[in-house]
Amino acid sequence: MSAEDLEKYETEMELQLYREYRDVVGLFAYVVETERRFYLTNTVDLQVRSTENGEVFFEVTMQDAWVWDMYRPARFVKSVRVVTFKDVNVEELAKSDLELPES
Numbered sequence: 001m002s003a004e005d006l007e008k009y010e011t012e013m014e015l016q017l018y019r020e021y022r023d024v025v026g027l028f029a030y031v032v033e034t035e036r037r038f039y040l041t042n043t044v045d046l047q048v049r050s051t052e053n054g055e056v057f058f059e060v061t062m063q064d065a066w067v068w069d070m071y072r073p074a075r076f077v078k079s080v081r082v083v084t085f086k087d088v089n090v091e092e093l094a095k096s097d098l099e100l101p102e103s
Helices: 003-027
Strands: 030-033 037-041 043-050 057-065 077-084 089-092
Touching: 003 037, 003 057, 030 043, 030 057
Parallel strands: none
Antiparallel strands: 030 037, 030 089, 037 057, 043 057, 057 077
């Protein structure tokens, strides 16, 4: 497989992933972004924790989520638990945010 073939394959996979996102985004109320993944979910629980030496970390739990990852064979997951020392962004989607262009 040439580098050009690989690039074409990855471009097609990204387009397919975007189309799937466009089809499912209206089913969810929240966007959760971590340093490694992007999730859509209707249930999210974010807890701020600390270690014994005072370091702060985040524990995020989601139920019935969709994950943006073109290499996963199944993007719908029943339960997700993320523990991270990095930033976590949780946004509630407004209904107007869910309207995507037709093209």
